[in-house]
């Protein structure tokens with residue numbers, strides 16, 4: 001079950017990957033969080049891994065290394081992490097086919113895999129999309145003036161919807177960094193579901209607990225499990241679990 005997480009820069013993709021991986025691991029699934037953002041990797045930091053000794057980058061540099069040897073395990077949830085190495089992001093040219101070959105080798109072991117994609121249309125990662133079953137598009141609706149929301153949604157959602165259609169994968173939307181559950185949020189959900197036929201599976205509030213948890217190096221779901229953001233991740237996880245159950 002490979003799920004790619006897409007969205008514009010800085011909307012919260014890596015945060016979503018880290019917390020959904022933790023959710024599924026806590027629910028007992030063998031889960032892998034995979035850093036597909038090989039040019040600017042940072043999934044490692046979300047799990048408090050400062051400088052991964054073994055990483056996707058070291059696997060690419062030395063194909064004789066075992067993939068399992070490069071997988072970290074998050075202590076409080078059991079989630080597995082195949083991290084990128086931030087210090088090698090700028091010098092290594094990792095091919096999309098290499099990422100795909102790594103995923104092929106791990107997909108049998110991990111029934112649930114979340115992939116953190118690079119921002120925008122992840123052209124480098126398209127080969128990963130061929131293997132994915134689902135796409136979660138993270139949107140930050142407060143980036144556009146309210147009057148421009150329809151146009152903003154048209155362009156953002158359509159861009160990723162096209163990817164989903166091209167690769168025949170189911171697309172879901174998550175709204176992130178929502179402040180004060182703005183009055184417009186309900187109509188945005190309706191707009192997305194009615195106009196694009198894409199389900200909005202979660203609304204994550206803007207929550208200082210997330211900022212703090214990233215600074216601490218522990219996903220909010222285990223760092224502050226009773227925070228509003230953690231509760232939002234739990235509901236998204238429950239919903240997705242229902243969707244995935246047909247396939248796991």
Ligand SMILES: Nc1ncnc2c1ncn2[C@@H]1O[C@H](COP(=O)(O)OP(=O)(O)OP(=O)(O)O)[C@@H](O)[C@H]1O
Pocket residue numbers: 007008009010011012013014015016037118119176177178204205206207208210211214229
């Ligand atoms: N719900 C939230 N509430 C408050 N802050 C948040 C929330 N979600 C994410 N953030 C903040 O936004 C920043 C960006 O999040 P994140 O790194 O997950 O985004 P990204 O989409 O992966 O970014 P990039 O495109 O750079 O990979 C983080 O530093 C985090 O503190």
Ligand SMILES: [Mg+2]
Pocket residue numbers: 013014015037042116
């Ligand atoms: Mg990121």
